[in-house]
Amino acid sequence: MVGSKKAIISSIVMIGGVLLFFYLPILILMIFSFNDSRSLTSWAGFSLRWYQDLLSSRDVASAVTTTIIVALISTVVATFVGTLTAIGLSKSKKIVKDVVNSVNNLPILNPEIVTAIGMMLLFSAMNIPRGYITLLLAHISFSIPYVILTILPKLRSLDPNLAEAAMDLGATPWQALTKVIVPQITPGILAGALIAFTMSFDDFVISYFVTGAGVKNISILVYTMSRRINPSINALSTLMVLVITIVLVLINVLPMFKKKERMPIE
Amino acid sequence: MKKLIEFKNIVKGFDDTIVLKGINLTIHENEFVTLLGPSGCGKTTLLRILGGFIEQNNGEVYFDGIEISKLPPYKREINTVFQRYALFPHMNVYDNIAFGLRIKKTSEEIIKQKVEKMLRLVGLVGFEKRAVTLLSGGQQQRVAIARALVNEPMVLLLDEPLGALDLKLRKEMQIELKKIQKEVGITFIYVTHDQEEALTMSDKIVVMNEGEIQQIGTPTDIYNEPENRFVADFIGESNILEGIMHDDYVVSFDGITFDCVDYGFHDNEDVDIVIRPEDIDIVSVEQGKIHGQVISSLFKGVHFEVFVKSAHREWMIHTTDPVVINDQVGLSFYPEDIHVMSKLGAY
Ligand SMILES: Nc1ncnc2c1ncn2[C@@H]1O[C@H](COP(=O)(O)OP(=O)(O)OP(=O)(O)O)[C@@H](O)[C@H]1O
Ligand SMILES: [Mg+2]
Numbered sequence: 001m002v003g004s005k006k007a008i009i010s011s012i013v014m015i016g017g018v019l020l021f022f023y024l025p026i027l028i029l030m031i032f033s034f035n036d037s038r039s040l041t042s043w044a045g046f047s048l049r050w051y052q053d054l055l056s057s058r059d060v061a062s063a064v065t066t067t068i069i070v071a072l073i074s075t076v077v078a079t080f081v082g083t084l085t086a087i088g089l090s091k092s093k094k095i096v097k098d099v100v101n102s103v104n105n106l107p108i109l110n111p112e113i114v115t116a117i118g119m120m121l122l123f124s125a126m127n128i129p130r131g132y133i134t135l136l137l138a139h140i141s142f143s144i145p146y147v148i149l150t151i152l153p154k155l156r157s158l159d160p161n162l163a164e165a166a167m168d169l170g171a172t173p174w175q176a177l178t179k180v181i182v183p184q185i186t187p188g189i190l191a192g193a194l195i196a197f198t199m200s201f202d203d204f205v206i207s208y209f210v211t212g213a214g215v216k217n218i219s220i221l222v223y224t225m226s227r228r229i230n231p232s233i234n235a236l237s238t239l240m241v242l243v244i245t246i247v248l249v250l251i252n253v254l255p256m257f258k259k260k261e262r263m264p265i266e
Numbered sequence: 267m268k269k270l271i272e273f274k275n276i277v278k279g280f281d282d283t284i285v286l287k288g289i290n291l292t293i294h295e296n297e298f299v300t301l302l303g304p305s306g307c308g309k310t311t312l313l314r315i316l317g318g319f320i321e322q323n324n325g326e327v328y329f330d331g332i333e334i335s336k337l338p339p340y341k342r343e344i345n346t347v348f349q350r351y352a353l354f355p356h357m358n359v360y361d362n363i364a365f366g367l368r369i370k371k372t373s374e375e376i377i378k379q380k381v382e383k384m385l386r387l388v389g390l391v392g393f394e395k396r397a398v399t400l401l402s403g404g405q406q407q408r409v410a411i412a413r414a415l416v417n418e419p420m421v422l423l424l425d426e427p428l429g430a431l432d433l434k435l436r437k438e439m440q441i442e443l444k445k446i447q448k449e450v451g452i453t454f455i456y457v458t459h460d461q462e463e464a465l466t467m468s469d470k471i472v473v474m475n476e477g478e479i480q481q482i483g484t485p486t487d488i489y490n491e492p493e494n495r496f497v498a499d500f501i502g503e504s505n506i507l508e509g510i511m512h513d514d515y516v517v518s519f520d521g522i523t524f525d526c527v528d529y530g531f532h533d534n535e536d537v538d539i540v541i542r543p544e545d546i547d548i549v550s551v552e553q554g555k556i557h558g559q560v561i562s563s564l565f566k567g568v569h570f571e572v573f574v575k576s577a578h579r580e581w582m583i584h585t586t587d588p589v590v591i592n593d594q595v596g597l598s599f600y601p602e603d604i605h606v607m608s609k610l611g612a613y
Binding site: 159161162164165166167168169170171172175179180183184 | 317318319338339340344345346348349350352353354355356365366369370413414417
């Protein structure tokens with residue numbers, strides 16, 4: 001009994017240590033984003049001046065807009081394409097499924113830097129000027145595998161006869177898709193969309209290589225700003241962490257709501 | 267009765283294996299037809315060809331005189347109750363049943379009337395708002411039937427709809443299904459591998475094995491006059507033995523010659539013979555045509571299942587009179603209880 005109590009305590013200490021290791025840097029960054037002085041080590045009182053700096057900086061404003069617009073568009077496109085691909089895959093022969101699945105997993109397992117350089121080379125080979133468009137295309141393409149990966153398990157758990165049942169009752173294949181299959185996998189689609197959004201929102205490596213013509217997202221801006229000491233980075237990073245946290249919480253909380261809805265009403 | 271569906275020489279293969287080997291079958295209006303056969307014999311495949319979910323490699327399907335092989339499922343006047351129901355989990359009972367009518371853009375007022383009528387038919391009044399995932403197996407099955415029937419199809423396909431239910435509910439639903447079929451007056455094509463279910467419900471039974479039709483007939487035909495060893499064996503427990511048909515009405519087996527009612531075989535043709543366990547009487551040794559020793563007797567509720575070992579084989583006998591184990595007994599049966607079957611299948 002004593003031994004197991006010790007084990008519990010030591011495991012709590014371990015978890016605490018790991019969490020501290022993960023979150024302490026972020027916590028310090030957040031705290032110092034409210035620091036009144038330029039110093040990154042000594043505390044000089046609470047202030048929002050770095051946030052004001054942010055709001056007044058044109059660079060930051062444009063980076064934020066770029067990030068959000070690219071994230072939104074790439075999420076919508078990647079979710080649409082990914083959903084249809086996943087549904088198509090689930091109806092394909094095993095061999096097609098296996099091949100596409102491994103091709104799909106490749107970009108996820110591949111080091112990001114390889115994908116980044118690959119895309120950069122592709123865009124220059126195809127003579128596409130680097131900028132907004134290339135950034136968007138890259139984000140769409142690296143988000144799709146994640147969408148597919150989140151939706152496929154949902155599809156696998158569906159009754160294989162559902163689409164047939166719908167068509168049996170007179171639905172065209174498109175109606176079967178929109179009225180039966182998609183409503184069934186909506187939680188999966190939402191989760192996929194949120195993941196695509198976070199992937200795009202905080203991407204640095206790939207964005208850095210494929211963008212050009214002064215188009216910067218937040219991550220790139222932070223990187224360029226970090227060359228000289230500038231606490232605005234802290235403020236900006238804090239905001240990013242906030243957005244990502246909100247999205248992650250949504251991903252985890254939404255399914256719980258879905259389950260509640262299904263509870264008997266009577 | 268009018269011909270409604272005609273399968274002509276249907277062949278279907280998956281990859282390398284041929285699953286249906288030339289099916290010829292005619293189904294009439296208002297018939298309750300059962301496809302009966304062991305697991306994997308191609309029953310579902312045949313149903314899916316009729317439903318339009320897969321296409322045969324060879325042969326034609328006629329519906330009301332028209333070839334329908336190229337017609338997609340949503341254009342066929344056929345509805346299906348799937349093996350595992352395939353109800354739409356995100357819809358309640360009412361919306362599930364209304365699905366087909368809504369696709370056809372029927373007015374909500376008429377939908378309401380029709381759905382209510384269906385709910386009465388399948389005995390689910392008051393369950394409209396219930397989520398289908400919260401229903402019992404039997405209730406889900408009724409929703410599946412209502413969802414199909416509300417579209418007023420000319421044919422209803424049912425793929426082992428009672429497979430998931432316990433014995434008691436199964437029996438109840440069998441009676442109910444038969445009642446529903448009489449009430450709506452449409453053709454039911456029913457798939458099962460349960461011979462008892464087939465015998466109690468059908469107007470016509472199609473016995474299949476390994477992608478081929480073994481026999482088509484009424485339940486009494488199939489039971490009393492199995493055309494071959496497979497059918498005899500599949501429809502109920504039986505004594506199946508080999509014999510020689512010497513002449514019309516004369517057959518011999520186990521070294522004894524018997525009178526029988528079958529004819530039309532070649533002289534001295536080798537044949538299979540079926541004698542049903544309930545057709546054999548246990549009598550005294552002197553009165554019996556064959557004699558042997560009782561080796562076991564099991565009480566089965568209504569009857570005893572008795573095994574008697576004769577010189578050539580063990581006989582299964584169903585009798586209501588208790589017997590004593592190890593006793594010597596005689597076995598007796600009438601000429602019409604000896605069912606002679608050609609080894610080649612059809613006569
Ligand atoms: N899509 C498919 N791909 C490959 N083989 C298939 C496919 N569908 C069916 N088969 C094969 O065809 C054969 C017949 O299958 P079918 O489903 O028609 O059998 P069944 O008579 O309905 O059996 P059960 O009583 O078990 O439902 C089986 O051997 C099965 O493995
Ligand atoms: Mg089947």
